[in-house]
Amino acid sequence: MAAQDEEPPSIEHPLLEPDFLERRLYQLKLAGTAANHHTLVCLPTGLGKTTVSLLVTARRLEEVGGKALMLAPTKPLVQQHADFYREALQIPDDEIVVFTGDVSPDDRAEMWEQATVVMATPQVIENDLVGSRISLADVTHITFDECHRATGDYAYNYIAERYHADAKRPLVTGMSASPGGDEEAILEVCENLGLDEVEVMTEEDADVDEFTHETDVEWERIDLPEDVLEIRDALNEVIKERLEKLKELGVASSTQPDQSQKDLNRMRAELQELINNDQSEGFEGMSIHAEVMKLRQAVTLVETQSVEAVRRYFDRQRNQARSSGASKASQRMVSDPRVREAMRKAESFDEIHPKYSKARMLLAETLGLEGGERVIVFTESRDTAEALTEFLSDSFDAKRFVGQGDREGSDGMTQKEQQAVLDEFRAGEFEVLVSTSVAEEGLDVPEVDLVLFYEPVPTAIRSIQRKGRTGRQSEGRVVVLMAEDTRDEAYFWISRRREKEMESELRDLKGMADELAEELDDSQQSLADFGDGKRTAEVNNDDGDPDAVGDSSNGSEGVTDRPGLQDFAADAAGSSDDDPADDEVETHEPHAEGEAVGIVADQREMDANIARDLSRREAIEVQLETLDVGDYVLSDRVVVERKSVADFVDSLVGGDRSVFEQVGAMARHYSRPIVIVEGEGLYEQRNVAPNAIRGALSSLAVDFGASVLRTGGEDETTELLDVIAGREQKVSDREVSVHGEKQSKTLSEQQEYVVASIAEIGPVTARSLLEEFGTVEGVMIATEDELQDADGVGQVTAERIREVVGSDYTG
16 A cells, blocks of 8 residues: 555554544643643644643543543533543543533532543533532543633632642643733743643644644725715714713813723723712713713724624614613713714615625635635624624525524524534535634634634734634635724734734743743742642652652653653553552541531622632532522521622612512521621712611611621621631531521422422422422422423432432331
8 A cells, every 4th residue: 555545643542542543743742741740731723732631631540540620611612522532532421421501510410420521611610619519639630721711710710729729639731722922921821720831832843834734814905885984983973072071071081082992991990980989970971981882882893894783783772772771871872863873874774895795705716716615704793793694695505603692682502503503514514604702712613715804803812713723734714804994904913913922922932941830830839738728638740759740851852752651652551550549649638627617608609709718618618509598508597698888789779679678588587697798888889878878777687687797898708607607507506508497488488498308409490390390299299201391400300309209218
């Protein structure tokens, strides 16, 4: 057989399907480092970052055991990883499980125990950790996909902290094609995830070069027609006038409509300062500022998207202005004569937008003249995605791909719908995918002949993600549509500059690995100190060294020079007899000095950091529930409603449910209701008279028997909850009960109470079952299949209900 017809060599390993993975030197090098160190893997999109993680996971499971966890930011990406792992690993499919919000918390807890590999969105794992449903103690490899997201309060950061603290044998891999715009951003990601090595491969590396092809980047300049410019100019006139008013208030320095976002943010901060100082000008200015932001959005749409997009936007603004409780900004905007004239021009515009025409022409060239098969069109706007799909469908087989959220006038797609569209696109059942940003990060869409940017993207990360969809196995083409003399041009040049900066940064990082490791060593917390020392676990490497994850050798001449790479070779099956996985690992077990204090937190409190902070404490076990009353249950008699000072005042003067209703419901179930009012400035909120607030506080205490406690912020609230729960449970020897101790319930409440107590399914599922079967008796006699007809009841929950109801009592 001719050499060119030979199959490329494959990677062999006891846990990998034979002849499944092509042997690529650069992937093996990266996996070698990542198998021995907490590593950030930087690799261009489309070159197999997921394969690197898979190789590390296979080795860890074979040598160390335990389970692996892979996190990805979107549901479609999680499902894609699960499909790949099921194909590649010789592990039963039912041991590779998917965790998203579509799986009930109780089902997740049971699935976790049986799983070997878990694929999940980070928010789900964060909730399960805070709620004490799962433990990371036995997770021997965790992967953070698209790890550039590990900044601020993103769930990756909390999970990484808990993993380093709780796992007996931790190993972390972070993966991204674009980890950050500068060294500082990349170091932040490393520190947040506890990474101490950075491995970078670029398309310039010899090992990578043979698997990449040139991606041409072209830009097409578009002239906007006069009618479109008239709509824009009319809106800009209104923006100028509104900015003049902000200038009179002393917060705007210019009335030019193309203000930078930085300047607009500064104006908003200054207006907020006026509001905080109880100056009425602040409220007036904030309303004008909100109108400016709405008008700027309309200008952006008409300049960079299409007249159809701005027409849909105006429709929504009109509907909002007519709704009850509409803001003055919305009402003022749609009633301005110049805006109304712009709306009329948009309604009467019946020409084909030049961007639409150019898009159609480029697709005709690619799919017709050049014999291409697939094209992806990316756009920032869901409105544009929908309108453009409709327009292109007259000439091509096109489908949209958008996120799951929905809003008035623009429906999202369910996870099943997303998966079905991707499967059809991969199978070649249609030729044009019109997508919003949901397809940018890591989704394994097939190689395409053209990626069309409907507008430039002003961030380097997203631009790189998009370009990675083409040029994988053959030469690809990237075209950017850019409207002349609009924000398109500014965004384009910003994007180009940031991409060059990032590419330069990655090249620099390759040459400063030792220096970077030193910086990380200096700035990184000791892993034993994560969580302020409240949870600790020694980290052992494969040689039993508690001070390192693995061998620090960093040879780079070939595969065998990298520690552990030989374990992926054909002859390296299994682990040695003295495998350190069998050694006893000393850990500090949580709550070693006695029973933990239990706190039940409402799911919705995850918007604050209190539940997370409580879960970090060794002596506290947090349980997340959907509570009927209150935000925190601290015993069978103590329930707490937490309100910021702004929320507290809002609940006095309006809202769906007043604080008196909430505390009244608490008092019916618990004998010691507590209201925590959090923050400063209680008597300076919303021009409410101080005596009215004092009267409300008095009523809560005297009429409802509630204790009203003040705290300065989330940290103080956390400490207070800890102290109260400890007194209740350790000093008074009381238990936590989400049902409370009071029994003066209505008949419906008693029925819900009885059903909710079955297998601890909770009040929401109880109501769902009662609505489905009508009576408590109906729930009790329902079969397993019938139970699953109720919303929120899966197979695991149904089995547990039947087990509790139908099993013999043994005493």
